[in-house]
Amino acid sequence: MAAEVVAAITDIELMKASQIGMKAIAGALAVGLTGIGAAIAEMAIGSAAVGATAENKDVFGLVLLLTVIPETIVIFGLVVALLLIF
């Protein structure tokens, strides 16, 4: 009887631990994948932005805005990750 209870408790503890692990993996995926997505998007915009700034320095403010638009998604990923973990 006692041995069964102990086994059950160990099982529950193991489950809890693996849940924490799964949450951590989910958080990592949320940040990592959104990061990759934003990076791919910013790659194209960023190179075009540098080109445009080289042509005309006045557009710096505008192209900076355009460059950072995809960053929003990383922030959402970060928030999701933090919500998952905490």
Added chain:
Amino acid sequence: MLTPEQMSRLLIVASKDRMTPVITELYRHNLFHIEDYVESGAKGYEGFKIGTPLSGATEASGDLVKIRAIQNTFSIRSDDFEVKERQKQSGLQGQIERELPAIEQEVEGLTVKRSKLETKVKEYEQKITELTPFIGIPGDLDLYRGYLRFAVFAGYVAHEISLSVPNEMFVVKGKGKNFIIVVAPVEHRNVVEGALQEAGYQAVPIPDESGDPKERISFYSSKIALFKKEIEEINKKLDEIKVKHASFLVACEELLKIQVAQTEVPLRFATTSEAFVAEGWVPSGSVETIRQGLVKATGGKIYVTELAIGEHDIVPVEYNNPSFSKPSQLLLDTYSRPKYTELDPTIMISIVFPIFFGLILGDVGYGILLLILCLGLRKFVKGEEGRQLLVVLRNASIASIFFGVFYSEFLGFPCPWAYVLPSRHLNIGGEGGHGPNIPGLMMVAIWIGIIHITLGRVLGIVNHARQDHGDHRIKAVLANAGWILVMWGILVMIWSIVQLPYMPDFTTLPPVVMNLNATAIVGALMLVIGALFIARDSGLELVELPTIISHTLSYSRLVAVGLSSVAIAMVVNYIAIGMLIEPQLKNITLVGVIFIILGVIVFLGGHLMNMVLGILGGSLHSIRLHYVEFFTKFYKGGGRKYSPFGLTRRFTEDL
């Protein structure tokens, strides 16, 4: 303070014979931003023509070109040149006429000679490279040419070849490719060429020389050494001239620059056969000074009046900030200078930027290091912009120290006192205590975002109220108020539904309808009214509503970037001290000492890297929060820079 310097439009009319004193006087004040006259037959300007340069313009420009050429040779840049003593203009004028031609001639003679020698050196070096392959082959260079019945091949092949025709062959084996010389009768030329082609033949030209290749090479080498010595001597002479005349040259450049500017400025005036008209902008506070100066300089024979500023006039913009926020103008100029009618947010940047930087890189150790770096670099950075940047960074580093105290961090280690802000100490190496208080940090960052964005929208209301007219003005102002309403409406609704740290808690209020309590309903109403206000101005703007959330959450980067630098610092500490140094200190051995040294290297290198990343991350993310999240709410920019006619003399005196 929050607006650019107030400007007045000035009209100056005088007869042409007063032009020189007027120009000199305007130049001396360095306040008059000239509005260029364009011959477009504008109303009131019929029959006016663009003026012609004063006498002496051509000579001055010619001299200036000469001086700049000499300065280029010596790579003297007046911006980087320290002022030793200021020279009097009158004395300098004569000196230019007497000394400049001589200096120019001397410098030109020397540089021409030097470039001739340099060409020779290049030529001989080329010859040496051509001769080098032939070193390994015995025999004079004459032997390679002058045959009627023999063909000579020289070049590189990938592997050795064997020929079926009578021939004489020399091979010098090398790394990957072999140098080969084949001499064969002319009639077998095709056979030899074919065989060489198969071996990947690359022809080498046979040098037009006679004698032993080694001797020739040493002959050319000695010649090159001789030329280099001569070049060295010329450089030494040029250096002497540079030291002797540098301050004279920069002073000359300044004087001639002034002369060129003054003699050519009539090109920007409107003139008739007898009179001229100059229009321009002056800071309103200096109108009287300029007027009195001009009246005095011309003996009262001048007409100066202030014109009304028209609606379509593009007024040049000069910042008007207290001295502590002047360096931050650099950050604003990078984005765009404010328009004349717009609010100038420099003062806000100068206060908020260091705070954001400190929130991100809040570490006493890094703050002190960056402060020392900024103070140390002050001596080496000479340009105006570089100095401004250093001051901005200095302020940021002081903020970093302050926030380091609040976070209780020193190079990633906890300080002996308790933290004021939520903890950022991570649980790395099992010694992090309670671990970081991430929800608390997030809420602090989001509060900052809410306040910053609301401030931006309030400024937007002010800007629209100042700039727009009529119906559009009311709509635009209300739309900005609508954005504030929507944001706070969403917040109130969130507070009514979820309980969050550091935020008001309305969840305990009793539900009224549909399980929603009173505050949730108020929030929803605010959202709807706000959205209506926005839609009244422009329906398309409603698409942007999600940015309320994304922009506010964007401020969480203050935490995220900061935490990453804390994490790196703690990992560096753990690897260097916890893993490498500490275990060895218990029982010191020879291998242990190596580990300790390795630990010190990891510690220094890791923190250096983290500091560089921290400065980059801290400043880029703080400035981005300004440019993207803050400025988009109210700021457009695109103002014209105020550049007055004149120059702050550094090397000369107007005597």
